[in-house]
Amino acid sequence: MSEAHHDLEGHDHEGVKPSAEAGRHAARIRAIEVLLVEKGVLTEEDVRRQIEYMEARSPANGAKLVARAWVDPGFKARLLSDTKAAALELGIDASGPVEFVTVENTPEVHNLIVCTLCSCYPRAILGRPPDWYKSFNYRSRAVNEPRAAMREFGLEMGDDVEVAVHDSSADVRYLVLPMRPPGTEGMSEEELAGLVTRDCLIGVSVPRFEAVRTG
Amino acid sequence: MTPTRFEPGDHVRVRPDEKPGHVRTPGYVRGKNGRIERILGTFKNPESLAYGGSGLPESPLYKVGFRQTDLWHEYTGPPNDTLYIDLYEHWLEPARKETV
Amino acid sequence: MTGVHDLGGSSGAGPIDKSQHETEDWERLADAVTVALDKKGLKTTDEHRRAIESLDPERYKKLGYYERWIAATELLLVEKGILTREEIDEKAAELEENWR
Known part of the structure; x- marks a missing residue:
């Protein structure tokens, strides 16, 4: 049996943006x-x-969670064990029927989030997902060629790092807690939050210090 | 709390069934062997909710880990790359020893 | 063979289009109406997914994201007897006429 269930060949529409009709x-x-x-x-x-x-939710919420976790080990532990409660500590109300789990990047493991069946996303925290996250090509390739997919976003992972893909297929929505970049020791929590982009929270990017230095 | 059939660390196989209707088990993990990573809690059954049913009884939901090389023959990344997916208990069965 | 929505590992997938379109007002409205109906307990997320998955595969591929949502919401409202296809047709025609 082939693992390829569907063929997207010759399909030039990503299934996301408004169509002709x-x-x-x-x-x-x-x-x-x-x-x-x-x-x-x-x-x-x-x-x-x-x-x-929905308008009140944005990736800035995720950046706040990450920056606090970087400066406060107690908060980081709570974020990893109960994301919803930790978010509420920072005034981010993610109440509702779905659960949230934060997965931590380490020098050994890099996490990547996808939803292959639809486009599940931690909307109650981060708002609407970006178009590419909902695209057929991302939904298809993030599971069987995650490294190639990340490479298209400029993220190259060494073979010594385990890439862990999370397909959010059910009642849990996932966020990535990226690693704090070196050289940021003196930065304030707010400055740190400025390093965390939406793509870092999905796992197709990682926070970079240079990004701020060069503006 | 509904008692769970599996514990973290258990080796499981995803049922290979072609079940008609709405399910949350993608084709690419069906029939594949993985390992229970953690128990996520119990949730209403989406296969019933999708048709206006009550979703009861609630079903345990597991985070199941797979080696990418077990999912895709042509996987080109290193052998320790993994994929995790959330699966309801009725889609899982104990993996036979020789297939683990 | 699973449904058209079951995209993980599809063959022939190409480069990821990273461009972003500006969310339009009608897309915000589609999002809000769909979720507001869920919050009122008039339908569930799982019914919404089932309705999207029931679209003709060619249509599923052709429509934009929120166009699939609108098709699903309409299908469920009609299925549940909350609205009829005819009254939606009529009202939509009236609105389109007024925009001209």
Whole structure:
């Protein structure tokens, strides 16, 4: 049996960005909203609140968690054992039915997150995932050729490092706790947070000190 | 708390079944041997929730680790690269000794 | 053979497109309406996934991410008898007419 279940050959669309018929879909969701409000199923307030909920979440939340973990070993232990509770300590409310697990990069292990079946992502902490995370090519390749996928983001992993891929297939959403880069000993927590990009929290990148020095 | 059938460290095989309908077990791990990494808790069964069911009884969910070279014949990375995935208990069975 | 959504390890996958499009208002609306319905207990994430997976494979591949969400939300609302296809058609046509 072949391990290749589907063939994406010749498929030039990533399945993410609005398609040629986007206008029609935009009209349909507006129609659905209007009808749901007319029938009292949802209120405009419900929808507005949900939009605000998502707009209030961003990778900056993840950067805050990482920076605190770098400066506070106790917090780091709590982040690794109970991410939801640790997030709440910093005022990040990730309550809801899904669980969150933070996986730690070490000199021996580098972690990479994907969701091959849909695009599960720690939205309650980081907001909406980037387009590439939802793309068919990333969903396909992150599991069977993670090193090649990371290389496309400029991240080369040595053969002495174990690459651990996490396919978030069920009720848990994953975040990566990257390693603190050398040379950052004197930096404040806020400065440290500035080194942590969204891609570091997914595992296709790692924080780099030079990135800040050169602006 | 639902009693769990497996413990961390147990060698398991993912059922090779072609189950119709909504499931959260991707094709690429079916029939493959892995190891229980940790027990993530118990959750409602998505195969029931997906059709408006109650999802009860809740099912234990495990983080299962695989060697990449066991998943993909053509895997080009080093032999200690791993893949972890979260699987519900009814998709797992004890791995036969000779296949571990 | 598993469903079209089961993409892990698909053959023929190409380079990852790292470009980002600006989230449009209707995409924010699709996200918010879908999740607000979940929070009201009117449908579940698993039903949403099942509905997306039930799309015709060619359509699944052709649609954008939030277009699949809209198709799924519409399918579930109709399935549950909350809205009818006809009233959505009618209202959507009315809205499109007003934009012209």
